[in-house]
Amino acid sequence: MFRSTMVRMCAAKELHNQKMLTLYKIVTGDMGFKNKAPVKDATVTEVFGSGWSKDLKTWFESDFTSKMDKADKDAAGARLQKYLTRLSLTRYTTRELSEFMQSGAAAVDATAEAHNISQAKEFLKANGEAALKAHVDAEAANANWTADQKSAFLKKVL
DSSP states (O other): OHHHHHHHHHHHHHHHHHHHHHHHHHHHTSSOOGGGOOOOHHHHHHHHOTTHHHHHHHHIIIIITTTSOHHHHHHHHHHHHHHHHHHHGGGSOHHHHHHHGGGOGGGHHHHHHHHHHHHHHHHHHHHOHHHHHHHHHHHHHHTTOOHHHHHHHHHHHO
């Protein structure tokens, strides 16, 4: 009984490690998706779930780099961060990238958020709070935002 339980627990841990290693290889470009599907944020989220980035970082810090010395950990961490930044840029169109890339790739999310907040404030002045909330609800559904993300955005605008 104990042995079979331990085997199942070890198998689950090994399965999780294999999943995270596959995700790591996809993110860093060492491996691609089946049928040459593009490696985009949306594709990775569809395959690995909405918490893939947090799970990958947790696994990377606890399991993948646990036996590395500090210099190797820092180099591996910098490499992963570079690829995560590249992957996050796939959420934007080329027009948005040309507009928001003025501060560099690492600041695209912050620049886009500031732009969206300024647009929402203009929309609020022109159409009122009820129309803004309805518009944000519709856009949040299109962007697959969670309820927390939607409420945080509205809090910043209002």
